[in-house]
Amino acid sequence: MKQLLILSGKGGTGKTTIASAFIKLAKAKVYADCDVDAPNLHLVMNQSAEAKRSNYYGLPKAVINPKLCVQCDLCLQNCRFDAIQVGLDYQVDDYACEGCGVCESICPVGAIFSKPVLTGELMLYLDDAIFSTAQLRMGSGNSGMLVTEVKKQMRTAAITDHDLAIIDGSPGIGCPVIASISGVDMVLIVAEPSVSGISDMERIIKTAAKFQTRTAICINKFDTNIENTVIIESFCQKFNLPFAGRIPFDPDVVKAINRGQSIVDMDCEAGRATKNIFDKTIKILFQESLG
Known part of the structure; x- marks a missing residue:
């Protein structure tokens, strides 16, 4: 089972929006939300079954x-x-x-x-798909260890053959991100065309490189700063990093989120761009695995 991890250097770049779209497009039967400090993938995926819950002690x-x-x-x-x-x-x-x-x-x-201190709660949804996530208690540490348990829970539940698992990672480059990267086959970085966004992207690339993990880049809301978009694309070209594509700013994204939908559930410009990025990312992932 190939594991695709979607990361961003900071919150608000659209990482979870893209992760949920990828899950829908792939018709993925295995996925996880490793943003244990503030998990929100479940808000879009609309789980019908009750979660199996277990306490986590750090x-x-x-x-x-x-x-x-x-x-x-x-x-x-x-x-x-x-x-x-x-x-x-x-x-x-x-x-x-x-x-x-x-x-x-x-x-x-x-x-x-x-x-032992109760520091979080693991949740596993088992209906038509396997969805693993967790919630860290306020003020608790050891988020990286909890992320490891989320991924372990996902892999253990996926006892039958599956081609792909999609993981929504944490923002930043700290312990939960490092734990998210460990063992995955590829990282897709959702970059933001801002000065801080470029810095965040470079930090994640360096972190993933420590694990020798294949990395690709896409840019969300690219048209909010064309100059920085060009800088990101030039960076990818300079360091031979696969560039998966651009997603424009699209007010329909907010409408989809407010309805509890993925952006590929409605006909919008951002959804179509995300579909193209998905196709290219999957091609990179499985070509790399075959190579």
Whole structure:
């Protein structure tokens, strides 16, 4: 099963809009939303079945037993994350604690122990397709680990033969993006023709290169800045990166999203351009795999 990952350097570039269109065009039976901080692919895909939900526990965090604590102050003095709070008792701030274990190791009376903390929820939809996603709890870390579980859940559920899995990744280049890239066959970067968009694109390309992952580029809302669009296309040509195409700014995209539809569910200019990009991307993906 080939895995196509769709990424962008920042939120708001149209990554999920394009991912949902690709899923519809491919009639994909396996897909995932790895933007665990703010998953929204389900809003467009209109799942009919209830999700199978399971709790996700990230790295353990420290807990202080007030009955054993002698208030020696060693944990407070040695916590570099300022996670120890002092009131009537010594307590650990779950949001500040990084689970490093220093306080537990230096406590002279064994009053501190590590406890698994609920940091998110995994969701798996199994109706006419396999859709894996998750929601990270507010203020929780370990988003990269949760992304890994989303992909693992998707692959485990896809026990029968499938040609293609489409993954909607996270914005940026942090841990969730790195976890998203790991193991995929190709990355399609949705670039934005702005100064920050060009910088974001270059950062993702460098990140994907560390994994030796095939990368292609498309530009969304290209006509909002033709000059920067030309810069992106020239960059792709200079570094021999496949350029999948341009998508124009189209007010009908907003109408489709407000209706809970994909842009290929209605006849619009952006939808037609996305169809062309899809055809080219799939050709690149499977030609690369055959080569």
